[in-house]
Amino acid sequence: MPPKPLDYESINENVKRAQYAVRGELYLRASELQKEGKKIIFTNVGNPHALGQKPLTFPRQVVALCQAPFLLDDPNVAVLFPADAIARAKHYLSLTTGGLGAYSDSRGLPGIRKEVAEFIYRRDGYPSDPELIYLTDGASKGVMQILNTIIRGQGDGVLVPVPQYPLYSATIALLGGSLVPYFLEETANWGLDVNELRQSVTEARYKGITVRAMVIINPGNPTGQCLSEANLREVLQFCYQENLVLLGDEVYQQNIYQDERPFVSSKKVLMDMGPPISKEVQLVSFHTVSKGYWGECGQRGGYFEMTNIPPETVDEIYKVASVSLSPNVPAQIFMGLMVNPPKPGDISFDQYARESKGILDSLRRRARLMTDGFNSCRNVVCNFTEDIMHDCLCLGAMYSFPQIRLPPRAIEAAKQAGKVPDVFYCLKLLEATGISTVPGSGFGQKEGIFHLRTTILPAEEEMPAIMSSFKKFNDEFMEQYEDHRGYSRM
Amino acid sequence: MPPKPLDYESINENVKRAQYAVRGELYLRASELQKEGKKIIFTNVGNPHALGQKPLTFPRQVVALCQAPFLLDDPNVAVLFPADAIARAKHYLSLTTGGLGAYSDSRGLPGIRKEVAEFIYRRDGYPSDPELIYLTDGASKGVMQILNTIIRGQGDGVLVPVPQYPLYSATIALLGGSLVPYFLEETANWGLDVNELRQSVTEARYKGITVRAMVIINPGNPTGQCLSEANLREVLQFCYQENLVLLGDEVYQQNIYQDERPFVSSKKVLMDMGPPISKEVQLVSFHTVSKGYWGECGQRGGYFEMTNIPPETVDEIYKVASVSLSPNVPAQIFMGLMVNPPKPGDISFDQYARESKGILDSLRRRARLMTDGFNSCRNVVCNFTEDIMHDCLCLGAMYSFPQIRLPPRAIEAAKQAGKVPDVFYCLKLLEATGISTVPGSGFGQKEGIFHLRTTILPAEEEMPAIMSSFKKFNDEFMEQYEDHRGYSRM
Incomplete structure (x- = not known):
């Protein structure tokens, strides 16, 4: 048979x-x-709650109320929930049509994408357009969708750091593309050397591969290094010269354990560089609720922001997202809360x-x-x-x-x-x-x-x-x- | 440029x-x-809560408590939540390692897959193996993953009913495969005619396409028809003869509005047929929390069950699922609740x-x-x-x-x-x-x-x-x- x-x-x-x-x-x-x-001590995957990290209280209160909106009409709700959590739950429910059980727009709830855009503006000092921010079921799903848009076949290559988080190698293999490795230098604190990039691209071309995109993971996974602004500028310059989309995996942006080198986003550095680079280099940046001090991995929430991607392509990405209907809505609320946490003066601020x-x-x-x-x-x-x-x-x-x-x-x-x-x-x-x-x-x-x-x-x-x-x-x-x-x- | x-x-x-x-x-x-x-009256998508359908209370109470596990230690919790919801939340939390914020196994929580298997056993009268049940972020994601496993290129065809739910045409196009249409007969209540299937396969072969799988949507989307047992037997016989995997999209199994033709699953009919067919035909069946009287679309929960798929392939499907880490955990709890709702005698049964x-x-x-x-x-x-x-x-x-x-x-x-x-x-x-x-x-x-x-x-x-x-x-x-x-x- x-x-x-x-x-x-x-x-x-x-x-x-x-x-x-x-x-x-x-x-x-x-x-x-x-x-x-x-x-077993599972240290194989960055899954903080599985190893005992407690969830932040305020976001959980808000999402619990959104899941049980009938509590908002219960006169006893204040016995269990603080007033600012109640107010925030009402706010997020007002951004939905039908609560957490309704599909949202396939890009995510417009009101939350707006909060993400405001967060990016505060972080980088440059405006961000909610129409270019798509919420996703975790950052991985966003990375997969963007790579699927870029990779047309075996002849298309993506520059990936080595060591790398294997989401990239796995996805490129699944999509039938070619991984083009560039080595990080262990003896230089896992630094990224642009000459190494150049060499990798040259070798790939020699093999007939069109290198179309470059991945950076900043802070690095598994290597933990934080890229300097100067380094990011070199990378963006390189992407400009070589006509590469930059995928900026920035899911660890809250996880910095030194004070000398704070996180700087690829978007900010790109904007700082000014034209023509700031207008030309195509960039997609990824973030998540799974890392940082949130660690809400199981909720599966993330977003990506697109910069310098033409509207026709943005529409195609929207169309493909729509085949999966919508990212899960509870995690969209978590994302809203992460980019817009309690402020000084709020009842829950001190605890948060x-x-x-x-x-x-x-x-x-x-x-x-x-x-x-x-x-x-x-x-x-x-x-x-x-x-x-x-x-x-x-x-x-x-x-x-x-x-x-x-x-x-x-x-x-x-x-x-x-x-x-x-x-x-x-x-x-x-x-x-x-x-x-x-x-x-x-x-x-x-x-x-x-x-x-x-x-x-x-x-x-x-x-x-x-x-x-x-x-x-x-x-x-x-x-x-x-x-x-x-x-x-x- | x-x-x-x-x-x-x-x-x-x-x-x-x-x-x-x-x-x-x-x-x-x-x-x-x-x-x-x-x-606007959005009747384009089956999104019940967006049009005012209220969520079922009990599952929302349970998931709210799982999101806010600190409430379980609060002496006032009983003011807002019934005792069986509290017990059930404790049960589901005990199935996790770290609550809703931790990634689960990439196939979903073992305890919930067990509850799904028990549901399938009660429904069909045949045992179901939790190891062959994978939880997913909605049924669509499962369909996409299985099609990705089947489709190797343009020469691979999938039989899809016409009219069809466009998840199938979109996914087959995205994966670079070939859609092989078979027409449902409108004048025969959108019935499925095996002669039509045969003709479609013959035509596809003539074009050099290897037909590898067949999709049925039962009850039908958009056509609403319920396939008879006799019809399902013909389909399975046909899949056996033609060496096709059957994908059984059964997400509307709760949505039956007549009494003459209750839902019968493809799995049950396959098992009823006995060997060799029951041991040979490869079947993947899909279900969801988005439809039925649940309508929890925004939560994005589903599962698929694999029958007669060899362990090496099951492992490959597990591996690919693991690249996305895990389906979202709150929706896994919804799935558990859907397959294991309150029973007569439970406090919340009457309301449910x-x-x-x-x-x-x-x-x-x-x-x-x-x-x-x-x-x-x-x-x-x-x-x-x-x-x-x-x-x-x-x-x-x-x-x-x-x-x-x-x-x-x-x-x-x-x-x-x-x-x-x-x-x-x-x-x-x-x-x-x-x-x-x-x-x-x-x-x-x-x-x-x-x-x-x-x-x-x-x-x-x-x-x-x-x-x-x-x-x-x-x-x-x-x-x-x-x-x-x-x-x-x-």
Whole structure:
């Protein structure tokens, strides 16, 4: 009998080609172990609430009221909800036609897109047009839609940083396009070098690929670096020269754990550069409610803003969004609340400010704990320089991405086991400690160099135990595989 | 200067090819008119809450509590919430790790997939495996994912009913596949004729297309027909012979407005048929929280169940789902509640039963009102037979799909205006009355025959005024364009 259409050998090859290590082999094995009763610490994915981070109270109050609008007519509502949450719920319901159960416009509720535009204006100092802001079910869905608009086939390439968040490699594979890697430089705090970009484009062209877009992740995932304004200007200049759309993944813009280099958006830098660049470079910027001190991953809310995209294309993007009817409406309300939180003087302001600061401060401490922990381990290196970017890997985002210097015998053992060396290491780590990480190979890394990614999200009080359990495993692993006849620590 | 990557002329052609009339020209014009202050009755999309349908109280109470879990510790919670809603919220929160703000497994929460499996077992009398049930952000997203797995390129065809819900044509175009139409027979209550299927497949093969899948929409959208068990058996037999995956779009399974032909699922009929067919035919069935008496469109919740799909493919589908991290969690809770509503004896049962029955009874009355209204209009025909399927167009789903017999002079006038004739008619209807419908051409129809689709969702008390406003417009339109020298009513 011939294979059936959904038999493995006859499905879409692009589906098979897509790889997504964040929920790949390590995650699947961790899920199995959890089913068997082992305690697993899921640090594979930036999912703060799953590791005990409490949601901010005010937005949850507002969305709960929007879900139960009949409470707004109940004389007892004030027993459980503060007046500003009640007022805000009424405000958001007034922006809908039919509440949270009605499809919104496929771009999202106009009133919320307006609040997003106002946020961008306050952040960047340049006006933003709500008609060019589309709300999405998380930032990922927006990235996928934009890449789908750009990629026409195998001959179309997208510049993606390596290491990268594998949403990009997976989506490009699914869409049948070509990933054009550019390497971030680990020894320069994962800096982005424009010469490297140039070389990547030249090599791609040599292979017959038309490079059409470039992705930056700022702050970086998994690498945590924050791009400087000067660096962003170089990138935009490069996109202008090479006729590339820039996709600015800025979902970690709230996650900055140093004061020297605050977040600057690609949009602001583009506008600062003035014409012709500010009028010519096509830019799509992405944001989310899943990260920052919100961490509302499960709600699936995000937006993208389009700059210098002609109206005909904006309409096509609208049309394709409309096939999925609308992004989920509760998460649109979360987005409204994120860009328009309680203000000083509001009843809920103090609580909101206290909760937000508490989370960010704790993330900062955890980032430091983790970096120091990794650096105290044999053959594990988590920072390279002693300048202001000392903690280069914990400047931003939610991850630590230490280099693991695997001894040749460990690499050999991995080969014997049929595993990529860092997968081998991470699986052993998982089995020994329950810590579920993602091997660096899932993000891309230079040949022969290995990493792992872990989030900095485990609860602060558990962090010392986790790091000491990591250290014990790692140091024993190194002991086991190091060549005692003279292999020395690098 | 060369075009930029997101200039219209250089974007992905498949994006341009996709058409989605439900939110197409008519909807865009209606939105414009609304902005200008005109009162618009949006009957273009099955969006019940937008037209005043109230959400069911119990599920909203449960989800509100899940959004605000801190209320569960508040001694006053019972002032606003019944005890069974509180218990149920605790139950669903216990199925999560971190509440609604945490990503779930990419297939959805295991506990809810288990509740879905139990629902399917109760409904069909055959066991269902939670591991083969994936929760999605609405049924559409599931359909898109499955089609993406099946379609490898232009040479792959999917049998789609005509008229069809344009999700299918749009998605097939986006994925670069080929739509293979099979016509439903209007004069036989939009029945599905297997000879017609055979002919469609033969014609497609002649063009070099490999037909790999077949879509049925049951109850039909836009046509409302409910497929008989005998008909479903023929379809499954046909899929077996022709080696096709069957996609069973069953999102309207609660929307049945007659008693003679209750909903029967494709899964049940497949299992009833026994081996070899029950073991061989690959089936994916779709369901949603957006339709039925729930109408929770804006929450974006759905699921699909896979039957006879090999584990390697199920894993690939899991992998691709994981790139989007997880379906939104609040809608997963809605799905749990839909498949596991309050039971007799529960505190909230009476209210739940009363609300559900109220909505369904009203939909049934509105369907009848609308059919009768259309049939009273000049050159508008909404049913063809006098047998038990008298109200053939309002047996199921949420739509009415009357045929509009346009006089030759109207067709001529449309041509002059550069419009498809039914688009011309629907635009005039919109301008005159504010009623926003979808032209039949958006769903597909036979050459020279025209329809429109309207939902049956406007509030019952507004229905007489809407139908009389429609009748006034229509009869004047016909008066204007009929040939008074002898053109006679068909």
